[in-house]
Amino acid sequence: RLALEEQRMLALRAQLEPHFLFNALNAISALVRSGDKPLALQGIGLLSELLRYVLSASSNNTTTVAAELHFVQDYLALQRLRYGERLHVHIDGAADALDRIACPPLLLQPLVENALRHDLDCSEGPSDIHLSFIREADALLLRVSNPARCDAPANPGAGLGLANTRDRL
Secondary structure, three states: OHHHHHHHHHHHHHHHHHHHHHHHHHHHHHHHHOOOHHHHHHHHHHHHHHHHHHHHHHOOOOEEHHHHHHHHHHHHHHHHHHHHHHOOEEEEOOOOOHHHOEEOOOOOHHHHHHHHHOOHHHOOOOOOEEEEEEEEOOEEEEEEEOOOOOOOOOOOOOOHHHHHHHHHO
16 A cells, blocks of 8 residues: 555656646746847756756655755746746745755645746736745645736646645645
């Protein structure tokens, strides 16, 4: 039973890693299309750093919330090259001993990516994405939120990132 569950987790991670890579490459391709070669090269460098984390994290069953947050901040740096000043992310409660809290690797990034997809990709204005880390007794509540704009067009996707995250939890 345990071996079967471990295989299921490996399969979920195997889906998540290409999903992340495709979305990061889309961010860099937007920079290439804009004709900004130095920015595109910077994006490739950031992607390289992100892939190093993905490779090391994917070989472990757990990491820390602090490591995941650092990875997401690097991911946001890559996305900032694409979205520029439109990308506004607020992080609250990140100083509460996150380096001692274990979590599955690549847990936070799909949530942030989803917020980007349904915020910046659906409007021309700035984003308003919030990440909150809230300690409740012996648990950590993580909230990623962004406002839903009623006039924004739908941004359909495969739904792989959120479904995968739910299954891994």
